[in-house]
Amino acid sequence: MLFSSSIFVFGFLPVCLLFYYIIPKSRRKLRNLFLFIISLGFYAWGEPVFVLIMIMSILANYIFGLLVDKYNDNKILSKRIIVIMIILNLGVLCTFKYSGFVVDNLNNIFNLNIENPNISLPIGISFFTFQAISYVIDVYRRRDMDGDIIRAQRNPINVGLYIALFPQLIAGPIVRYKTVAQQINHRDENFDDFSEGVKRFILGLSKKVLISNNLALIADKAFSIAPNEISISFIWLGAISYCMQIFFDFAGYSDMAIGLGKMFGFHFLENFNYPFISKSVSEFWQRWHISLGSWFRDYVYFPLGGSKKGTSRTIINLAIVWFLTGFWHGANWNCIAWGMYFFIFIFIEKFLIKKNNKLKGLSFLGHIYTLVVFITGLVIFRCTSIPSALDYLKSMVGLNGNMWINDLTILYIKEFWVFIAAGVLFSMPVAGVIKRKFINKIDDFSFIKKCFFVSIYVVMYMGIFIISMSYIVKGAYNPFIYFNF
């Protein structure tokens, strides 16, 4: 079930909120049970059979958590449990996600004829598997965000709740167990948090439905034209639109997830922090899909030694992390190439470019460089094969005999300029500026002025909500891009 659907907004969500809040706050276990069951139902709605995989994952990781907690003092044994846990979790993930890729490549390389298993990919398996791993490892590590001790959940429902909680189940963010460990049994649902959650949900919904879905139309059109027929301007327009489509879809979903979490008393960490203001690729990845980057940092990069074992080892560790980052995004060579593409730039930034004070005044070059690198990288990500990606990249610099501009570019700019402008504007930290200049000063206004601004503010939020719902009810274009995850 998509968040951006009428059945979710007018069906699932109101029913869920109603029954959740009917249960008294003192009945924490009952509220958790309800939330867990409804989350399973949410997943089963999209994957009626694969919900069993999730339930088995929950049970298995619940047991691993208990074992690792019990034998925590025995480092050798607990590490072995961790290894088995990782093998099992990644084994399931690899079976569903990567077996076809492995078989195809074995057949191609060794000229074999192994039958492709063609296993369907359960939606969200990449997300909930990583969360499950996070649970067991955080129990093993014993400390939460505040340095307090974490113990394994005795109640399997709570483990299930953590892994399967519907707001972040299908498209993240990857919520780390240590960030919500206390919240599972000790969260404080209050109306202020709920209200912030509502606002966040509305903003996320509008990002997805109004900006992302419309820019997707440009991207889809651009990438449907053969590389030797597309104009340079249109491929760039398509690539930039794709970049903003992905950002607003993903960031929008994250906003909705964070907002929904708040409605039920959970506080998740931010997943995006205005990545397009970055001045380097390294900085970009600290602002983009933060939950994934930090997951790989904490569970892969640091355990491998991070940057503490010399330059060569650091480079290898980085290469491994970026290989896995690319591979996590999809079982194909394009995604791997995309991951390694970023590795190259991060390597260059970290090891080859020394910090140069003379460059400080040219930070705008850093912005342009970062944007160009990311947009170009997304062309690799978007295409269905490496040769096709290279073809489009050639078109971006006119190496396929492409004309500079054509009627199609002008048509699409005319048709979508509002969404392009909104995309550019809201990818910048505009909200923070508005908040500082106006919102935070509302209490100082006169009564009439205050009423006026409050009315505008409320109307604005409900206005974009209603506009978003009109797009949803109409059945406007609403792509789901997380089928690879």
Add this chain to the structure above:
Amino acid sequence: MKKVNRIIAVVFLIFIGCFAIKSVGIKECKEIYGVMATFIDKVKLEIKGDKLNEDTESNLNIDMKQVVSNTENSFNNSVFLRQEFIDFYGSIQKTLNKKVQEDLAKDNNNILHNIAETRDVTFAIDNLNELSDFSAEKDIKFLYVQPPSKVMEDFTVLPKGIIDSSNENIDEFLKGIEGVNYLDLRNNIDNWNLSKEEMFYKTDHHWTIESVFRGYSDVIDEINQLYKMNLDPDNIYTNIENFSETIYEENFLGSQGNKLSEPYSGLDDFNLILPNFKTDFTLTQILKNDILHEKKGTFKEALVYEDLIKENERGYSIESYTSYLGYGNTEKRIVNNSVENDKKVLVIGDSYSRPFSAFLSLCFKETRNLDTQPGRFEENIYDYISEYDPDIVVVMFYEWSLGAKDTFNFKRIELK
């Protein structure tokens, strides 16, 4: 600031709460229950028949997903104030001055067009040629009629960057059927005494009834010239002077407008053209060899479904064009009890051929109309022709249909 947030939250909750209650009424619950119950029965049958195996589980997963999809569609269709949301969406698109939406474009006259890509018309060419040869073998006269294209030279200006290939597709098709007798009505429209704006609905893909009548008159002339059938020798049935026109203003929201909403597209006038002279018809509607119903009386009483012109609660009809002979899923048999000949015609086509067949029946003793699009008339056309043995077969397809293999699969063989 917190107070403002609370106001937003309260308004939001009231909004989704009201919509939840109003959207899922008893009727919708019954519909959703029905979808799920059908599926559960199917599962029970599978279990009872002891058929659970790998394939079944895989099929069940697909079936369950289909149930989910159907339920979501049912819910979306029952959303409270659904049409108001859609109209609001249309208003937004109009405000944004959108010229291109989905596969539709608005031209310089605010007329909507389906953007036609280049189609592979080879299958249509081959099958039409074969059908013509078959008719010749049976000594049955044959005529292909190409209705005009909504994209008209010297009139239609689509947004720059939009390439429409409808006329090229038609040219390609007609080139392929050069050996067949055909009439390309695109060459006749300048003689129709109609402005180009009057020839097609701005919100629908069909030609207007005014155009249909002119096209029909030209077809009768062509048949008489080619085959000397001497239809309408006194020029009564093809003379517009002998017909009355009733204009239903701002009555019709066509298929294209209905897709994009009325605020965006506007409404069309609908012109009902009826004979002023005496007529006596019997129309039989047949579905899968069963008689659905019969209508007898004048042209208007027998051949026109006036209910379909009636405006709904929103002030327009989405089915006015269908008022001539009704929906396309049935075989139509029209007997003209007052015409002075015993000629029989079979009209094979898509929805363009329906009002055309109604007018054509003025000149023939018996007229039958078959719509060969998928889900409509699905029997073997060759068998039908052999059995019916008409004097002439007239085939008419809109450009859109020329790339549709199923539509031109007259022998109803299994297509790869």
